[in-house]
Amino acid sequence: MLHFIYNPNAGINIAARKANILKKLYAVPNSKVWETTKPMEATYFTKKAIEENASRIIAVGGDGTVNEVASVLTETTIPLGIIPIGSGNGLARHLNIPLQFEAALDKTINGHEIGIDVGLLNNKMFFCTAGIGFDAKVAQLFAKSSQRGFFNYVKATLHALTMYKPIEISINHGPMQKVYSLTFANASQFGNNAYISPFSDLQDAYLEMVKITPIHFLNAGLLVMQLFSKKIHQSNKVNIQSIKSITINYKEKEPLHLDGEALLTDNAIIEISIDPLALLVIV
The missing domain is CATH 3.40.50.10330 (Probable inorganic polyphosphate/atp-NAD kinase; domain 1)
Incomplete structure (x- = not known):
């Protein structure tokens, strides 16, 4: 049934x-x-x-x-x-x-059925993307809105652009660094054809870590154009690295998103990993 x-x-x-x-x-x-x-x-x-x-x-x-x-x-x-x-x-x-x-x-x-990889963030599953920084702030603002839909997501994005400040993190216990956003991509896009990781593969046993370095909000327009044209990897503000696991040092009670759903970090340490082909999906 x-x-x-x-x-x-x-x-x-x-x-x-x-x-x-x-x-x-x-x-x-x-x-x-x-x-x-x-x-x-x-x-x-x-x-x-x-x-x-x-x-x-x-x-x-x-x-x-x-x-x-x-x-x-x-x-x-x-x-x-x-x-x-x-x-x-x-x-x-x-x-x-x-x-x-x-x-x-x-x-x-x-x-028919296929198997796809599953991402894990502190043992919480994600299937599309997860992240901290700007996209997490947008998810937080969108969650507070009483209305759904793409137009209201754009409104949340524009609101975030006017108030957002880069975050400070450490990757694999390295030196602290400022980033605009840090996304972990299992799939290629956030949704609405916003391609944060154009070459992500749901069956390759890897996640892509997409790091965007700080940018001025007035220069964000070009990045948005590249996001929707599958060319964000061409930006000199963007670094994409394939990973199987990684550790991020951040802060507690800061915005985080899993598949677009707004949450808050419950630990200053974020552990990212992947469970290959762990879910069957009908396509």
């Missing part, structure tokens, strides 16, 4: 859209629909679906919903399906999963 884990708060918050999605999900034969009402409920529903011997579990939401569901499925041989309806949909875009609802639904039913 297929189990759909649906987050009605993902993406554009329109009642008619939610009703239409639920109608289409309930029309799928031999399936069950779980509808979340609060954070982390997708994790609980995924565990319940496993108890009910689900054959496939499909996350219907954004990258945050995908993270909650996938984090449970790495312990199983049950494949993850994705129907992307979020603001960024980074993992779905990397995997070429259709953004059109009906096409993505068909893919979850009729697609």
Whole structure:
């Protein structure tokens, strides 16, 4: 049986859209629909679906919903399906999963399975990207917004540009250094075709560490253009290094994001590693 884990708060918050999605999900034969009402409920529903011997579990939401569901499925041989309806949909875009609802639904039913790598940040899983610095600050501001969607993500980005200051870190216990942002990429993009690591491969057993050195916010426009044109690696402000594990010394209670979801660091030491081919995904 297929189990759909649906987050009605993902993406554009329109009642008619939610009703239409639920109608289409309930029309799928031999399936069950779980509808979340609060954070982390997708994790609980995924565990319940496993108890009910689900054959496939499909996350219907954004990258945050995908993270909650996938984090449970790495312990199983049950494949993850994705129907992307979020603001960024980074993992779905990397995997070429259709953004059109009906096409993505068909893919979850009729697609084939592949294994993908899983990133770990202090043993918390991420499947697309994780990071500290500027992108984490944007995630924090976006999380405080009452509205979702790409336009509001742009607003959060512009707000962050006017107030953000570089952070100070140490890599593998080396000297302290200032960076604008530090991203760990399993997939190639944040979402919305913002390619932070254009050559990342979900099946190569490596993460890419993308370090951006401090820049003035007035010069950030060029970097943004390179981000969306898959050319950020050409910037002299950007260094990309393939890693299997690394240790970052930072601070506690500072902005952090996992797959775009805003968190705070719970330790001054951040341990990054990778678990190769630990998740089955339907593509």
